[in-house]
Amino acid sequence: xxDKMVQAISAFLDFCYLACQSxxxxxxxVAMENALNCWEEKRTIFVETGVHxxxxxxxxxxxxxxxxxxxxxxxxxxxxxxxxxxxxxIHAVKRxxxxxxxxxxxxxxxxxxxxxxxxxxxxxxxxxx
Numbered sequence: 001x002x003d004k005m006v007q008a009i010s011a012f013l014d015f016c017y018l019a020c021q022s023x024x025x026x027x028x029x030v031a032m033e034n035a036l037n038c039w040e041e042k043r044t045i046f047v048e049t050g051v052h053x054x055x056x057x058x059x060x061x062x063x064x065x066x067x068x069x070x071x072x073x074x075x076x077x078x079x080x081x082x083x084x085x086x087x088x089x090i091h092a093v094k095r096x097x098x099x100x101x102x103x104x105x106x107x108x109x110x111x112x113x114x115x116x117x118x119x120x121x122x123x124x125x126x127x128x129x
Contacts (some may be wrong), residue, residue, distance in 0.1 A: 008042035011035045019067055024076045029068050036064055
């Protein structure tokens with residue numbers, strides 16, 4: 001394994017480790033920025049060696065450059081990750097989209113999301129009858 005590849009992976013893991021901390025100070029944010037810069041600089045090795053001949057273009061990796069500013073604005077993520085919101089996205093958007101006829105789907109998707117809530121409310125209010 002080329003040294004540059006090990007350095008790229010190490011920088012990426014350093015960034016991830018720091019991002020998962022429950023509290024971060026300015027020194028941690030600087031270390032995160034340094035790790036991210038190292039990752040960005042060294043990740044070309046994956047193209048050069050043919051591991052990813054078309055480059056690394058993963059949406060989740062693209063979001064890394066916004067982590068530091070978001071932490072400064074909103075605080076440490078406390079170990080939260082995008083998979084939590086992604087699972088909500090699947091239930092709120094992807095499944096209703098699949099159940100729609102794809103023509104003016106927004107209204108259909110909203111109805112699909114409302115029905116389980118209305119049914120649960122009805123069952124809760126009429127359970128004692």
